[in-house]
Amino acid sequence: MAGHAKLLLYIVVVDESGASSFRYTRSLLHSTLQLMGCKPRHAFEISRRVFDVVRGDPAEMEMLMAMSQGKRGVQRYELPDAATSPRQFQFELYKRRTTVLIPRDLFLHLVCQALALYKYLAPNQRNHLTLACRIRERKESVTVLLCGTSGCGKSTLSTLLGSRLGITTVVSTDSIRHMMRSFVDEKENPLLWASTYHAGECLDPVAVSEAKARRKAKKRSGVSSNSGMDYEGSGDKVEGKPIGKKQMAIEGYKAQSEMVIDSLDRLITAWEDRKESVVVEGVHLSLNFVMGLMKKHPSIIPFMIYISNEGKHTERFAVRAKYMTLDPTKNKYVKYINNIRTIQEYLCSRADKYLVPKRL
Structure with missing residues (x-):
């Protein structure tokens, strides 16, 4: 019986087929509950209650086993028939004292029952828990993208989010760009x-003006980019209107982002193959390109981070300067604050268009 496991450290959740299992500790269950949206304090108390119930009152466990409709109930870890050595036998004996095996359905029922005590009563609560368990057991993965311009707090938020969700891999698109720079000269x-x-x-x-004019001409004529008609090679020179500084800032941003996105695409493919969850933050996550990534990678969840107040946005750049100043001659971020705000306006408009969640 579970009541004999006085020192319960591990709950081994066994799938119905018995072909696979996963070992949960209290801290791992705590992290899984936070991943599905529980508050940290509640996750701690719920995980403690689950372990207490499995370890504690045998009568309560008998009732839960009855709810499993005749399926296997809680079992103790069985010692192997023949231990290879006395040392191995002691280790197996320790696992027997600290480990119980429980069917997945019963485990999910037990956790959902504890969740209900803390008013977590969503209609799809069990499905949310199942998905969180699959992500934690690396049967599924999630890729969180934090989009936004320079100085809006993406790096800080990505670290906090990774810690809260139990995701250990946090990547910046700046690191991808830095890696790409090592292969090409300035x-x-x-x-x-x-x-x-x-x-x-x-x-x-x-060149940018002419390219934009060609795109507009294609759009007006209803010709897609892959239709086979080449406006550039047609011999007709297409003249565009002069482009202002704001538009040039956006075009430069989009051009560099496109270069980085290709490498990010390959990284996400590798992460999904390994079922590895990751948080990616960076200014290069232009929403136009993110929408393309989402079509290829179903694990992606994008968010747009921004600062509405320009004064507060500018003040955040003081700590990035060498001399802690807002002097444009000594702080390059303040010098280019108009470009940074222009890029943010562009990203926010794209987020509104594609219904990407925005966070101040």
Whole structure:
């Protein structure tokens, strides 16, 4: 009986087929409950109650076993028939004292019952718990994307979010860009070596204007980009209107983001193959490209992070300067604050268009 396991450290959840199982500790169950949305304090108390019930009153466990409709109930860890050595036997004996086996249906019922005591009564509560368990057991994965411009708090939030959800892999798109820079010289690709907020300075305004004019011409004529008609090679010169500084800042940002997104796409593919959950943050997560990634990777959940108050946004850049100043001559972020705010406006408009959740 479970009551004999005086020192319960592990609950081994066994699938119905018996082909696979997963070992939960209290801290791991605590993390799983937070992943499904429980408050940290409630997750701690619920995980403690689950272990107390499994370890505690045999009568209560008999009732729960009856609810499992004749299926296997809680079982003790069985010693192997032949131990390889006295040391191995002592280890197996320790596991017998600290481990119980429980069917998955009974485990889910027990946890949902504890959740109900703390008013977690969502209609799909059991489904949420099942999904959280699958993610924690690395049978499924989730990729959280935190989009936003420079200085809005993405890095801080990604670290806190990873800690809260129990996700150990947190990646910045800046690190991907830094890795790409090691393969190309600055003179060969100045766009890659520029910061996103002044990447537009590396582009030719005339070429950008003509490219935008060609895209508009295609749109008006109803010709898609892969239809086979080439406006560039047609011999007809398409002249566009002069582009302002704000639009050039956006075009430079989009051009650099496109370069980084290709590498990120391959990384997400590898993470999904390994069933590894990850939090990705970075300014290069342009919503247009994120929508393309979501079509290929169902594990992606995007969020848009922004700061509405320009004054507060500017003040955040003081700590990034060498001399803790807001002087534009000594703080490059303040110098390019107009470009940064322009990029944020662009991202917010894209988020509204694609119904991506936004957070201040």
